[in-house]
Amino acid sequence: MAKQSLIRLPAVKARTGQSRSAIYAAMQRGEFPQSVPIGPRAVAWVESEIDAYIERQIDRRSEAA
DSSP, X not given: OOOOOEEOHHHHHHHHOOOHHHHHHHHHXXXXXXXXXXXXXXXXXXXXXXXXXHHHHHHHHHHHO
16 A cells, blocks of 8 residues: 555645645545544544645636536
8 A cells, every 4th residue: 555644624724725724624524534543532534535626626627618
């Protein structure tokens, strides 16, 4: 299995340009990658899943044009 990296919320916000509330709302709708629990009160996201999400957003923009 390939090595996976986890990134925390500040990095996810910086990479996607979305706010915390927008990220969690999109997760609830099934439109954003789900977080991974990494501790009792801490979560992270799989970096490759965030990269794929960003690529999908770019592809959607291209399809709309």
